[in-house]
Amino acid sequence: MTPAVALPIALPLVGCVVIGGFAPLIGTFLVQKRLSLVGDGIGHVAFAGVGAGLLLHVWPVWTALVFAVVGAVGVEVLRMRRKASGDLALALFFYTGLALGAVFASRTGGLDFETLDYLFGDPFTASAAGVATIVALGVAVSAGILVLRRLLFAVVTDEEWARVAGLPVDVVNIVLAGATAAVVVVGMRVVGILLIAALTVLPVASAQLLGRSFRTTLGMAATIGAASAAIGLLAGRWLNVAPGGAIVLVAAAVFTVVAIRKRAAPRSLITREADA
Amino acid sequence: MRYVALRMRTILSAEHLSFGYARTPVLRDVTLSVGAGEFVALVGPNGSGKSTLLRLLLGTMTPQEGTVELFGESPAAFRDRWRLGYVPQRPALGTEVPATVTEIVMAGRLRRGRWWQSLTDIDRVAVSHALESVGLSDLASRPISELSGGQQQRAFIARAFASEPDLLVLDEPIAGVDAESQRRFRDSVVHLIEDHGAGVLLVSHELSAVAHDVDRVVVLKERVLFDGPPAELASRGVSLGIHAEDLPLWLEELK
Numbered sequence: 043m044t045p046a047v048a049l050p051i052a053l054p055l056v057g058c059v060v061i062g063g064f065a066p067l068i069g070t071f072l073v074q075k076r077l078s079l080v081g082d083g084i085g086h087v088a089f090a091g092v093g094a095g096l097l098l099h100v101w102p103v104w105t106a107l108v109f110a111v112v113g114a115v116g117v118e119v120l121r122m123r124r125k126a127s128g129d130l131a132l133a134l135f136f137y138t139g140l141a142l143g144a145v146f147a148s149r150t151g152g153l154d155f156e157t158l159d160y161l162f163g164d165p166f167t168a169s170a171a172g173v174a175t176i177v178a179l180g181v182a183v184s185a186g187i188l189v190l191r192r193l194l195f196a197v198v199t200d201e202e203w204a205r206v207a208g209l210p211v212d213v214v215n216i217v218l219a220g221a222t223a224a225v226v227v228v229g230m231r232v233v234g235i236l237l238i239a240a241l242t243v244l245p246v247a248s249a250q251l252l253g254r255s256f257r258t259t260l261g262m263a264a265t266i267g268a269a270s271a272a273i274g275l276l277a278g279r280w281l282n283v284a285p286g287g288a289i290v291l292v293a294a295a296v297f298t299v300v301a302i303r304k305r306a307a308p309r310s311l312i313t314r315e316a317d318a
Numbered sequence: 319m320r321y322v323a324l325r326m327r328t329i330l331s332a333e334h335l336s337f338g339y340a341r342t343p344v345l346r347d348v349t350l351s352v353g354a355g356e357f358v359a360l361v362g363p364n365g366s367g368k369s370t371l372l373r374l375l376l377g378t379m380t381p382q383e384g385t386v387e388l389f390g391e392s393p394a395a396f397r398d399r400w401r402l403g404y405v406p407q408r409p410a411l412g413t414e415v416p417a418t419v420t421e422i423v424m425a426g427r428l429r430r431g432r433w434w435q436s437l438t439d440i441d442r443v444a445v446s447h448a449l450e451s452v453g454l455s456d457l458a459s460r461p462i463s464e465l466s467g468g469q470q471q472r473a474f475i476a477r478a479f480a481s482e483p484d485l486l487v488l489d490e491p492i493a494g495v496d497a498e499s500q501r502r503f504r505d506s507v508v509h510l511i512e513d514h515g516a517g518v519l520l521v522s523h524e525l526s527a528v529a530h531d532v533d534r535v536v537v538l539k540e541r542v543l544f545d546g547p548p549a550e551l552a553s554r555g556v557s558l559g560i561h562a563e564d565l566p567l568w569l570e571e572l573k
Contacts, residue, residue: 196425208399
């Protein structure tokens with residue numbers, strides 16, 4: 043391959059690997075918090091933001107970011123104030139977001155190709171500046187998570203205890219919500235709003251079957267996510283199918299293989315029964 | 319027990335606490351204290367207000383009447399939270415994502431203002447000491463979901479021990495736990511009291527494992543029915559080795 047041909051694939055590849063690596067980092071904490079579907083809910087809110095952006099002629103990424111952050115923080119606030127359970131709070135924002143998206147889209151003349159780009163993503167339309175944004179945000183969020191991982195772990199594992207121990211539970215929850223919103227918005231150009239939540243959680247599903255500690259699970263989830271993104275992008279290009287879909291299908295295939303292999307040797311199940 | 323100082327320093331005190339939901343009173347005029355080096359057991363039937371009292375004492379809820387003081391400060395103003403070791407009632411068994419026993423116990427070393435700093439050797443020593451005192455050193459690197467219920471409970475006790483607390487509050491730590499774990503539990507709590515002079519507040523249905531170590535028993539049923547040494551309770555014909563199911567019966571007798 044000559045550099046001239048390699049470049050168009052190098053740029054989306056970098057974007058996909060970075061988003062594929064850092065989305066599951068956040069996803070691991072969301073799964074531990076039993077809020078695996080929060081990314082999906084935030085995605086629908088972000089979709090409303092895209093609609094608003096198109097309507098107002100503002101770059102949709104900005105409006106999506108505003109909507110997603112408000113939605114993610116809103117879910118947390120409802121949950122913390124005990125106005126609604128995590129599930130119900132999510133549903134409230136999820137459906138309101140979807141309805142707003144539909145209303146905005148109808149005002150701009152229905153779903154066009156640009157809207158579809160946000161729903162399903164297209165890494166090949168990403169500009170150098172767009173990929174640079176992904177990389178910058180990915181590095182910042184990953185660094186923040188790695189530095190604060192013990193605090194985040196303590197809070198998402200046992201909120202009641204963390205509160206008594208004087209840990210900043212509310213701040214951690216808000217920060218995690220903000221980071222989730224950032225992942226969704228950054229990822230929507232690559233794998234699309236509908237699939238970014240999948241990329242946040244699916245690699246974690248595989249990693250939690252393989253890992254024995256939180257630390258190794260975190261590392262494996264990021265590795266599986268990044269590898270799925272790279273393989274999916276290249277396979278999508280090769281087979282001429284939607285890269286976003288191909289990436290998530292690779293992540294799902296990894297889980298299937300891991301789950302079947304674990305089924306052949308369910309070590310943890312055996313020991314659990316023996317101890318019970 | 320061992321620390322029968324003449325003037326014991328009070329580290330946890332509640333005075334004239336009242337709390338209720340709508341028209342249902344949960345606690346009425348509850349006064350309670352725990353001194354340094356003192357082992358206090360709080361007993362009462364289900365629905366007696368034990369959980370509510372605990373939340374008020376720990377500061378996660380505010381009383382409608384009365385005051386709580388943790389180390390001389392109101393729970394809202396109390397900043398040295400590491401001095402308070404807490405073992406919640408049955409935390410989620412296992413975790414969604416694998417986590418080792420050590421990772422769980424390490425959380426006990428998180429201190430205010432240095433959450434981002436890496437762990438020091440002092441932290442590691444404290445964690446291994448905490449694991450040792452509950453007899454989990456051999457299982458330190460195992461995922462917590464592979465442990466039995468009693469072993470998991472001991473891991474959560476070790477997390478509370480890891481901060482080297484001056485006051486330990488435990489909510490039903492030995493309910494349905496195997497004999498080995500109960501014995502380990504008793505030894506580790508007594509160690510914390512004797513060697514570190516910590517005060518302990520134990521909420522439990524089953525006191526048989528610690529019947530000989532408890533300094534004071536507080537019987538709660540909306541209000542405090544009894545507050546005194548186990549011997550006095552025994553003189554009224556109530557044994558601490560009594561089985562959990564019989565508890566409501568002898569509570570009635572106390573009235």
